[in-house]
Amino acid sequence: MQPNFENTAIAFELKTDSQLERAYFLFKMIANEPLVKIGTAMTNFAIKAHLPVEGLIRATVFDHFCGGVSEEDCLSVIDNMYTKGVYSILDYSAEGKEVDNQFDSALEKTLEILDFVKEKDAIPFAVFKPSGFGRFKLYEKVSAGVELTESESAEWGRLVNRYEKVCKKAHDLEVALLIDAEESWMQNAADDLALQMMRKYNKEKAIVYNTFQMYRWDRMNYLKKLHKIASEENFKIGAKVVRGAYMEKENERAQEKGYTSPICKNKKETDANFDAAVAYSMEHLEHIAIFAGTHNEESSLKLISLMQERNLDPSDDHIWFGQLFGMSDHITYNLAAHGYNAVKYVPYGPVRDVMPYLIRRAEENTSVAGQTSRELALIQKERKRRKLDS
Ligand SMILES: Cc1cc2nc3c(=O)[nH]c(=O)nc-3n(C[C@H](O)[C@H](O)[C@H](O)COP(=O)(O)OP(=O)(O)OC[C@H]3O[C@@H](n4cnc5c(N)ncnc54)[C@H](O)[C@@H]3O)c2cc1C
Numbered sequence: 553m554q555p556n557f558e559n560t561a562i563a564f565e566l567k568t569d570s571q572l573e574r575a576y577f578l579f580k581m582i583a584n585e586p587l588v589k590i591g592t593a594m595t596n597f598a599i600k601a602h603l604p605v606e607g608l609i610r611a612t613v614f615d616h617f618c619g620g621v622s623e624e625d626c627l628s629v630i631d632n633m634y635t636k637g638v639y640s641i642l643d644y645s646a647e648g649k650e651v652d653n654q655f656d657s658a659l660e661k662t663l664e665i666l667d668f669v670k671e672k673d674a675i676p677f678a679v680f681k682p683s684g685f686g687r688f689k690l691y692e693k694v695s696a697g698v699e700l701t702e703s704e705s706a707e708w709g710r711l712v713n714r715y716e717k718v719c720k721k722a723h724d725l726e727v728a729l730l731i732d733a734e735e736s737w738m739q740n741a742a743d744d745l746a747l748q749m750m751r752k753y754n755k756e757k758a759i760v761y762n763t764f765q766m767y768r769w770d771r772m773n774y775l776k777k778l779h780k781i782a783s784e785e786n787f788k789i790g791a792k793v794v795r796g797a798y799m800e801k802e803n804e805r806a807q808e809k810g811y812t813s814p815i816c817k818n819k820k821e822t823d824a825n826f827d828a829a830v831a832y833s834m835e836h837l838e839h840i841a842i843f844a845g846t847h848n849e850e851s852s853l854k855l856i857s858l859m860q861e862r863n864l865d866p867s868d869d870h871i872w873f874g875q876l877f878g879m880s881d882h883i884t885y886n887l888a889a890h891g892y893n894a895v896k897y898v899p900y901g902p903v904r905d906v907m908p909y910l911i912r913r914a915e916e917n918t919s920v921a922g923q924t925s926r927e928l929a930l931i932q933k934e935r936k937r938r939k940l941d942s
Pocket residue numbers: 731732733734763765767794795796797798799815816817818819820822844845846847848874875876897920923
């Protein structure tokens with residue numbers, strides 16, 4: 553039987569009435585673009601001025617989009633979701649770090665989380681962001697093929713070492729590890745590192761997963777190229793397939809610097825590219841494991857159909873569906889109710905440090921046409937069902 557994404561009773565089963573009301577209020581605010589702009593500016597100011605706004609942020613956006621301030625703090629959220637068969641990925645979301653000791657502490661955190669993942673069935677993957685392990689500008693330089701100074705080469709060596717440590721530990725513990733993707737002008741270097749790690753640690757199965765941003769028109773060829781390398785050298789590809797989160801930035805930079813934008817011409821082309829990458833991976837499951845990170849219902853249903861055509865068990869561990877905590881519960885919970893591997897990225901970290909993440913979520917929900925109105929319509933439907941709608 554096909555999951556029904558309209559089933560709001562399943563989607564919001566874990567939400568109390570007051571949590572549902574908070575979500576309704578929050579998405580109503582987020583739908584208002586001027587309000588998000590003003591709210592963002594005021595919050596940035598308040599945080600910088602050390603005004604006591606953390607309590608307010610925590611009780612509103614933070615608790616809706618984040619699991620907590622520490623791993624332990626997230627445990628009740630994780631355990632609760634797991635009662636409905638929904639898995640979690642702890643995503644340490646402190647951003648904008650620039651110096652070595654911060655990268656080292658991000659590494660330590662990821663290493664700790666790997667132990668956590670090993671212990672807990674509810675957490676199937678660990679994750680890190682390339683810019684969490686090294687300076688963005690350094691990735692950028694390496695991506696552009698610019699020669700590094702002596703001290704930069706040493707810095708790059710330390711960065712590679714962090715990749716090496718975390719991927720080796722993931723391999724030794726047999727815990728899968730996702731690597732997020734970021735802006736295209738730093739991604740070549742990150743992709744090359746991910747490839748090195750897959751070569752080394754994905755010999756028996758997919759441990760290291762790189763992310764393919766399918767809003768980039770060149771990514772389908774990249775996936776095919778990587779598949780060819782993997783078949784020849786006999787290792788597995790872990791493919792986290794997403795549409796991509798930095799579209800405006802990518803287009804603006806391309807225009808500013810006068811090069812062709814790496815982004816597909818329109819949404820329809822991105823959608824087709826995403827679905828093509830998933831279909832291609834499904835045809836090559838002997839070499840590729842898929843993590844479909846999407847809130848798109850159609851793409852999720854297409855993947856389900858492909859699984860059904862191949863008579864695959866919904867819980868086949870080569871195929872995962874991922875959504876962000878606080879968004880698209882109608883997809884996650886209905887998938888899980890039908891036995892599919894559905895997992896939430898659960899961001900966490902000190903309130904101040906996760907602000908850039910929270911602001912991105914608010915802006916994304918404002919700018920992604922349809923996303924907020926869909927969330928609101930579903931919450932409204934559930935409010936009616938529970939007769940909260942007065
Ligand atoms: C579990 C998970 C992990 C993620 N990890 C990453 C990551 O590592 N790196 C990353 O960049 N993003 C990541 N994302 C975010 C993701 O890339 C998307 O921004 C987000 O999920 C919205 O896309 P969607 O597939 O859910 O669906 P939709 O809402 O159907 O699609 C919206 C997306 O379509 C694309 N799009 C919209 N308009 C246009 C247009 N005019 N032309 C071309 N393309 C357009 C954009 O990518 C936009 O974000 C992740 C998302 C999830 C759920």
